[in-house]
Amino acid sequence: MKIKLKNLNNGIFYIAYFFFLLYAFFGTIDIFRAQLKTLTNISILMIALSFFLQLKKYNAKEIFILLLLLTISVIYILKTDNFLLLKLILIIIVSKDIEFDKRVSFDMILRIAFLIVMVFLYNFGIAEDVTALFNGKIRHSLGFSNPNVLGMHIYILCIDFLYLKRNALKFSSILFCILLFSLSNYYSRSRTVFIVLIFVIIMFLIYKYKEKFFEIRIIKSLIINSPIILSIIVLITYNLYINNYFIGILANKVLSGRLFNISFFSTNYQISLFGNNIAIANKSLDTAVAYALYAFGVLGVLLYIVGFKMLLKKLYDIKNYPLLIITFAFIIYGLSEKLWLFADCNIFITALSLLIFKDNDLFSEDKKGAYYERKINKYNSTCL
Numbered sequence: 001m002k003i004k005l006k007n008l009n010n011g012i013f014y015i016a017y018f019f020f021l022l023y024a025f026f027g028t029i030d031i032f033r034a035q036l037k038t039l040t041n042i043s044i045l046m047i048a049l050s051f052f053l054q055l056k057k058y059n060a061k062e063i064f065i066l067l068l069l070l071t072i073s074v075i076y077i078l079k080t081d082n083f084l085l086l087k088l089i090l091i092i093i094v095s096k097d098i099e100f101d102k103r104v105s106f107d108m109i110l111r112i113a114f115l116i117v118m119v120f121l122y123n124f125g126i127a128e129d130v131t132a133l134f135n136g137k138i139r140h141s142l143g144f145s146n147p148n149v150l151g152m153h154i155y156i157l158c159i160d161f162l163y164l165k166r167n168a169l170k171f172s173s174i175l176f177c178i179l180l181f182s183l184s185n186y187y188s189r190s191r192t193v194f195i196v197l198i199f200v201i202i203m204f205l206i207y208k209y210k211e212k213f214f215e216i217r218i219i220k221s222l223i224i225n226s227p228i229i230l231s232i233i234v235l236i237t238y239n240l241y242i243n244n245y246f247i248g249i250l251a252n253k254v255l256s257g258r259l260f261n262i263s264f265f266s267t268n269y270q271i272s273l274f275g276n277n278i279a280i281a282n283k284s285l286d287t288a289v290a291y292a293l294y295a296f297g298v299l300g301v302l303l304y305i306v307g308f309k310m311l312l313k314k315l316y317d318i319k320n321y322p323l324l325i326i327t328f329a330f331i332i333y334g335l336s337e338k339l340w341l342f343a344d345c346n347i348f349i350t351a352l353s354l355l356i357f358k359d360n361d362l363f364s365e366d367k368k369g370a371y372y373e374r375k376i377n378k379y380n381s382t383c384l
Contacts (some may be wrong), residue, residue, distance in 0.1 A: 012050050012234070013094035016043035017103075017347070018110060020091065024344035025114045025153070027049055028145040029127050040344075044083075044285050047090040049357040057096075057359075065356050066093065077350075082295055085303075086341040092353045100163065100323075100351070107347035108160035110151065119141045134256075140187040140321055148286075148344045151190025154181055155197055156346055159326050166322040169208050174201055192336040196329050214321050223324065224316065226331045227308040231289045231301075234335065236289075238262055255336055265294045272297045288334030288341060307352060314354045323351055 020043065023036040051113030055063060066089065073086035095103060119142060121127035138149040158177040165173045177197065185194050206213050213219060222229065240248025252259035265285055266295040269276045278285060278308035285291045292304040308331060315324040326348055330340050340346045 005308050010097055012046050012090070013098055014106060016047050016094060017044045017091060017106065020087065020344045021107070021110050021114065024342070025118060025123075025144075026127075029121070029143070031126070031132075032143050037266060042043070043362050044087065044090060047094050051090070051093050062320035070117055075274055076296060079274050080295060081252070082229075082275075082277070084342055085296070088341075088349060088352070091228045091343040092350050092356065095350045095353060096357055096383045103347050103350060104163055108164070110158065110159045111160065115153065115157070135188060139189045141233065142187055147188040148337060149339065150184060151181075151188040151193040152337060152345065154188075155190075155193045156340075157199055159200060159329075162200065163322055163326060166204065166207075170206060176204075177201065191229070193333065199332070200325060203329070204322065207321045207325065211321060214316075214324070220316065221326050224309060224330055226311045226312065227289075230331060230335060231305055234287060234289055242266075252351065255287075260338060261285055262287060262290045265290070269294050273299055277298055287335050288331075288338045289342075291338040307355065313350055315321045315351075318354075323348070341357075 021038045023040045024034045027036045027040075051066070058066065069085070069089045073083075073089055076082050076085055118127060122129060122143035124213070128141075129143065130141040130146050132139045132147055141147045141150050144153070145151045158181055161173065161177060162169070171365065178201070181194060181197055184190075214223070237248055237251040238259050242248070242263055248259065261284060264283055265278060265281070268281065269278060271293060275293075275295045278295050285294060287303065289304060292300040296303070308327065312324060312327060314323075315327065330346075330348065333340060333381050343349055
């Protein structure tokens, strides 16, 4: 019976994530929106039912954390009509028994298939090409809601590929990612995500040839505290911008007006414990920490900063440097984009399961042995 329940749980993960990502890709297309929204809602109900049917598989601490987060997510839905946290917690729940490599492999397969379908829909005029002008050049979305969303999906596809190749990283793998994103960038011209991808590639090369780099004290401190550091940078540059200092105005220009957008929400919305329904503003708030503040309130900012700091520390503890690099890069990416926070878009966000579940579910069996061997050696050295 336990095996059957585990298989049921795993099956629900694949079905739910399929519909989540399907909605993320095609939910903005008018003729598909209602049907895909319904399928997503059905997936949410399936996961919730699966969780309550299998409460015995979780220990008391896990149940407490999950129920607390689910309660907070319901409050957010009632107060702000925002389902982000609920979807994130639910997809984490059903991913508990899925090895992380399998999650990423599934995401990569779906993402390739959905990108091909989107190009097909775009070429047949079903998906609208949303364009924008930047520095005299037209940016294209190729069917997505805006060009940056196209860039983000290609970026996540690239890091799917890099993560799966992390233990046998070759120049051909890196070249493939650069060529793939360059093709996408020809249409989307997503500068920030291209810079972040290059940063990830450089960090992966450092991991391959000089892994001890990540244990340098100042590097380790910067990475673990990056959610706090970058949030402070956003606060400082925002204050410089609203006070008309040159650096602030320059930062706003570099960030394509994102500090101006923050000032709009600062003017029109109050900072509260549980945030606001900012969707009705019909204006974008892309900076991740600012989005957390105005959409989810003070509690949301604390969840964002403390949660990702704890995750980065945990990844250091288990020596998963590839996932550490990717998570760190997402925090940097958060200066100009928030969509990576959505479980609909980003399988890597399920790494937060490390902070909830007792078992280390990120490694395939061959990696678990090395992990536990390190733990045993550390314990023995301490005893000696």
